[in-house]
Amino acid sequence: MQSREIHLKRRPIGTPVAEDFAMVTVDAPPPGPGEVQVRNLWMAVDPAMRGRMSDAKSYVPPFALDAPMEGPAIGEVIASNDPAFAPGDLVFSRLGWREVFNAPASALQQRDRSALPTQAWLCFAGMPGLTAYAGLMRIARLRPDEVVFVSAASGAVGSIACQIARNIGCKVIGSAGGPEKTAFLRDVLKVDAAIDYKAEPNLTKALAREVKAIGATGIDVYFENVGGDHLQAALSLAHNFARFAVCGMISQYNVTDAPVVPRNLTMIMTKRIRMEGFIALDHMDLESEMVERMTAWNAAGQMASAETVYEGIDKALDAFWGLFTGANIGRTLVGFLG
Numbered sequence: 238m239q240s241r242e243i244h245l246k247r248r249p250i251g252t253p254v255a256e257d258f259a260m261v262t263v264d265a266p267p268p269g270p271g272e273v274q275v276r277n278l279w280m281a282v283d284p285a286m287r288g289r290m291s292d293a294k295s296y297v298p299p300f301a302l303d304a305p306m307e308g309p310a311i312g313e314v315i316a317s318n319d320p321a322f323a324p325g326d327l328v329f330s331r332l333g334w335r336e337v338f339n340a341p342a343s344a345l346q347q348r349d350r351s352a353l354p355t356q357a358w359l360c361f362a363g364m365p366g367l368t369a370y371a372g373l374m375r376i377a378r379l380r381p382d383e384v385v386f387v388s389a390a391s392g393a394v395g396s397i398a399c400q401i402a403r404n405i406g407c408k409v410i411g412s413a414g415g416p417e418k419t420a421f422l423r424d425v426l427k428v429d430a431a432i433d434y435k436a437e438p439n440l441t442k443a444l445a446r447e448v449k450a451i452g453a454t455g456i457d458v459y460f461e462n463v464g465g466d467h468l469q470a471a472l473s474l475a476h477n478f479a480r481f482a483v484c485g486m487i488s489q490y491n492v493t494d495a496p497v498v499p500r501n502l503t504m505i506m507t508k509r510i511r512m513e514g515f516i517a518l519d520h521m522d523l524e525s526e527m528v529e530r531m532t533a534w535n536a537a538g539q540m541a542s543a544e545t546v547y548e549g550i551d552k553a554l555d556a557f558w559g560l561f562t563g564a565n566i567g568r569t570l571v572g573f574l575g
Contacts, residue, residue, distance in 0.1 A: 242335035275312040280333030308333030369397040371520035372482035381406035389462035393568035469499035481512040543567025
């Protein structure tokens with residue numbers, strides 16, 4: 238059997254380009270002792286993958302050159318040499334960016350086909366769900382009736398953060414780029430207010446306007462995905478003792494010159510704001526609790542699985558580039574169903 242996979246050929250400078258990658262066809266032999274052979278059904282792409290393309294020190298190792306990249310994937314076992322897995326099992330791995338692979342059984346986790354739709358294990362019941370849940374419930378210590386501001390609110394993690402906050406009983410303001418995305422926030426995610434940051438000459442004034450429109454005086458929690466002007470606006474409108482859960486800063490990932498830094502950082506001190514960065518991998522102890530709550534919310538019709546789907550490994554790089562051009566809504570998935 239043969240499989241196609243995408244390799245990193247060189248470290249990108251600034252925005253990645255096609256020449257940084259290569260499509261490679263490899264043999265997929267029968268699995269060896271203790272190994273399982275998996276055909277991927279879905280893989281996800283995330284902005285954090287950009288960091289692993291560089292060799293700078295981070296919380297995870299960089300991608301190796303001339304080797305397949307890694308990423309979250311859901312697949313089906315097609316052959317097994319380990320008693321814990323059988324053909325037909327649904328499994329999660331971090332071995333995306335390839336069609337078929339052999340891996341030790343320890344690299345796979347069983348997933349329940351009957352509990353949730355298959356893609357949900359990469360979306361609200363997967364790492365984006367855990368990231369949003371840990372950020373709001375543990376880092377920000379979210380309470381009912383608070384005002385929550387979410388940047389990149391139409392994205393993989395932001396869209397789930399909006400829904401968790403809404404389900405907890407909070408008022409939610411979401412920011413996204415373009416009328417299609419802000420309509421998605423209002424009509425699908427049911428946020429209380431939506432800001433099209435691309436149409437606003439001053440994001441701080443826009444946030445102040447929406448805070449007033451929902452009958453509030455400021456924000457209690459900020460779920461940070463963007464940085465730059467969004468962080469500056471959140472600092473300006475924060476209540477005293479607000480909590481900021483810093484998940485990402487996508488506006489800064491591809492910069493090659495000085496980063497954009499808010500001009501009002503002293504408000505962290507004067508307003509006694511607690512700002513904490515976090516990595517979902519540090520909160521894996523919350524995974525079962527998160528899945529239980531997501532499953533219940535889904536059964537009650539309170540979770541929308543927001544996805545942008547690209548078909549085939551040939552489109553995987555298009556899917557990745559779409560993360561930085563604002564082309565996608567929800568989590569970006571690549572389907573291998575064909």
